[in-house]
Amino acid sequence: MADRMIFEKRFIRFKDISISERILNTVFLLTIGLGYLAALANMYYTHQGLDGKAGLSVDDVVISYYGSSTQTRLGTAVKGIMASNLKIKSDQDVILKWIQNGATETSYDDDIAPILNRDCIMCHTPAINPSLPNLTNYAGVSEVAKPGGVTIPTLVRVSHIHLFGIAFILFFIGRIFLLCEINVYVKRVAVVIPFAAMLLDVVSWFITKSIPEFAYVVIISGMLMGISMGIQILLSIYQMWFYKEN
Ligand code: HEC
Structure with missing residues (x-):
């Protein structure tokens, strides 16, 4: 044993x-x-x-990983040179939040398009200013809303x-x-x-x-x-x- x-x-x-x-x-x-x-x-x-x-x-x-709304061309613009075009100041946060949350198409239609149509597209339409970012549709807007x-x-x-x-x-x-x-x-x-x-x-x-x-x-x-x-x-x-x- x-x-x-x-x-x-x-x-x-x-x-x-x-x-x-x-x-x-x-x-x-x-x-x-x-x-x-x-x-x-x-x-x-x-x-x-x-x-x-x-x-x-x-x-x-x-x-750090996804990026920030303010690193995008759209985010920088609404906080800086384009800020004065916004008729309602708090819309700046609405746009920045939208970018931060992934800039999705559904919330674009609901929250973002009305703002841009009101304050931005008089200039940002290809027919008027072909060199400016096209802010009349989701494809154009999401182009400048990609975080780094x-x-x-x-x-x-x-x-x-x-x-x-x-x-x-x-x-x-x-x-x-x-x-x-x-x-x-x-x-x-x-x-x-x-x-x-x-x-x-x-x-x-x-x-x-x-x-x-x-x-x-x-x-x-x-x-x-x-x-x-x-x-x-x-x-x-x-x-x-x-x-x-x-
Ligand atoms: C009166 C005309 C006008 C209106 C209204 C206007 N913009 Fe602009 N936007 C311009 C011009 C001109 C430039 C180019 C400025 C430059 O390159 O210095 C520009 C540039 C931009 C750019 C590109 C900045 C870059 O990275 O080169 C963005 C994004 C932008 N605008 C967003 C907006 C938004 C959002 C609104 C509405 C709140 C708006 N713009 C309203 C004329 C306008």
Whole structure:
């Protein structure tokens, strides 16, 4: 019976590794944790305040990826040189909101066409001024209502750096985390979550470029990656040093 036990398959856990290895693991995990906090701070400073309000918000994320109403030719014009043509001042916000919400055709017919027909098309008609943007129909208006946002080459660059860099980090964190004493099914799922969240995050950057609502997926998947990574780090450090079986 005792001999049979020797051949039973057993995987290594934290209790099997040396103190030196625990120290190495711990300094690695702490450094990564610190690096992650610095990355969060960096993200905060690059994206916060884009919407004109202090702090990081969903709007800031939308502006970063999808773009902003005021980066469009139409948005710039109604805030600047063409502002005086608007008979009702608050129509400026109506137009800017419409651009920010994707400049769709349905709300164009309902909300935007009446304003432009009243205040703009006396000049912006091809028959009168062929060189000016045509504001008499949806096709012409949407031409000048496209927000800039992040460019595809930039997204490709940032995503390849992210995928390569973070994959390494998550792999090493995951390898250490596998030495924890927890339910194996939980463990099998737990090692996949940060990778899946990172992939979803990167994919949703690209989608947010066209569909602003995806900013929520960017935020939620980013948070999920951070939280799942944080749990792996903290649980690993805890079990490495403080966990006593039974
Ligand atoms: C009195 C004539 C006139 C009216 C009314 C007018 N515009 Fe213009 N618009 C112009 C002219 C002229 C230009 C070109 C100005 C320039 O390039 O400096 C222009 C340029 C523009 C541009 C292009 C700016 C760019 O990026 O080059 C937009 C967009 C625009 N107008 C929107 C509007 C909107 C919206 C309204 C209604 C609120 C409006 N305009 C009303 C004459 C008019």
